[in-house]
Amino acid sequence: MxxxxxxxxxxxxxxxxxxxxxxxxxxxxxxxxxxxxxxxxxxxxxxxxxxxxxxxxEVEPNAEIKPFKKLQAFKALMVGLLFLARFLLIGLLVAAFDPAAPRLLGGNIIMFYFPLAAASLSILYFFYRKLWFWVLVLFDVFILFFLDEVIYYLLL
Structure with missing residues (x-):
């Protein structure tokens, strides 16, 4: 060859x-x-x-890539629904507060709010892992440890 x-x-x-x-x-x-x-x-x-x-x-190198609109809308809706569920549950717990048995509020928070908080934090961690997750972690810690005391002192 x-x-x-x-x-x-x-x-x-x-x-x-x-x-x-x-x-x-x-x-x-x-x-x-x-x-x-x-x-x-x-x-x-x-x-x-x-x-x-x-x-x-060939695409302009500085062209801004448009994000997925439906995914962003879904994520925003999800965060909104999680906030709404939290505040509705807190409202129901506060409305059901009985001054004659103030320690029941702490038990109700653990029994009802903690599962919602754990589920919503796992969803937010999966989708965001950013500021919203950490803000809600701090919010949930406050609710779980201090809400019953705050309500007890505010309402009595």
Whole structure:
């Protein structure tokens, strides 16, 4: 096998990778395609097929990528519903507060609020892992440890 046949085989193998080739390798393939009818035809077909696609793929490097609107709307709705559920449950617990048995509020908070807090924090951790998660962790710690005392002293 002589040198021309080797270059022909290499050029034939490299034509499908033409867009990814280094500049000097492209020159070798183009130079061979000028002298070889088969490789010239293959290179022409490759350029006719993939050149329009390459032109469409070029995107401005500083173009801002639009986020998924439905996903953002879902996440915002989810956070809103979790806040609403928390405040409704706290409102129900405070409304059911009996001054004759003030320690029942602490038990009700543990029994009803803690599972909601654990579930919503796990959901928020999965979707956010950011500021909302840590704000709600602090809020839940306050509710779990101090809400019954605050309500007891405010209402009595």
């Amino acid at each position: 002589n040198n021309d046949e080797r270059i022909h085989l290499l050029a034939k193998e490299l034509i499908p990778l033409y867009d990814d080739l280094a500049a000097d390798t492209r020159l070798v393939v183009e130079e061979h395609a000028r002298t070889c009818k088969i490789c010239n035809e293959e290179l022409r077909r490759f350029n006719a097929t993939f050149a329009p696609l390459a032109a469409k793929e």
